[in-house]
Amino acid sequence: MKRLLVLAFFVLLALVLFNRQRVYLRDPLATVYKSSGPGDSAMSKQADVQVYINYSNDILLMRDAQPGGYTLLVQHWNKTPGTPVQLKCIHWMACMTDAAQAAILPVQSAGKAPGNSDAKVQMTNREMSFVDPQGSLIRVQLR
Numbered sequence: 001m002k003r004l005l006v007l008a009f010f011v012l013l014a015l016v017l018f019n020r021q022r023v024y025l026r027d028p029l030a031t032v033y034k035s036s037g038p039g040d041s042a043m044s045k046q047a048d049v050q051v052y053i054n055y056s057n058d059i060l061l062m063r064d065a066q067p068g069g070y071t072l073l074v075q076h077w078n079k080t081p082g083t084p085v086q087l088k089c090i091h092w093m094a095c096m097t098d099a100a101q102a103a104i105l106p107v108q109s110a111g112k113a114p115g116n117s118d119a120k121v122q123m124t125n126r127e128m129s130f131v132d133p134q135g136s137l138i139r140v141q142l143r
Helices: 002-018
Strands: 023-026 031-035 043-045 051-055 059-063 070-074 083-086 085-089 094-097 104-106 127-131 137-141
Touching: 031 051, 059 137
Parallel strands: none
Antiparallel strands: 023 051, 023 094, 031 043, 031 137, 051 059, 059 070, 070 083, 083 104, 085 094, 127 137
16 A cells, blocks of 8 residues: 555656646745735735746636636746636646646736737746736735
8 A cells, every 4th residue: 555655646746747837836825915906006915815836937826706706827938817728726736727838818908909918917936916907906926
């Protein structure tokens, strides 16, 4: 039995290492802040949003609360916030996208043409910020 568990562990480890660009692990220390409106500098902590990161610090935000639940993915290669087309998750632990450069449906601001994003994404290895479709600034702090 012990050998079977060790073998299963190494198979799982190999799967994660091989798919490190696709696997997003939950970061329980990350914090999400949101401004109350456009141009507002006061930011409130969003306790009900889970943050997942992958090997390249791409960020996946999930909010399960209804109404208003969402899933947003922001990747370094295109810096466009959007909803992943295909996403498989183990709740509160990990998620896996369909590809390293996951297909997304971009979020768009009200009154903007499709493909015209005003997200103003800024990403570093410690922080990411963007403007949501309602004009509020969302900032994610990684630790």
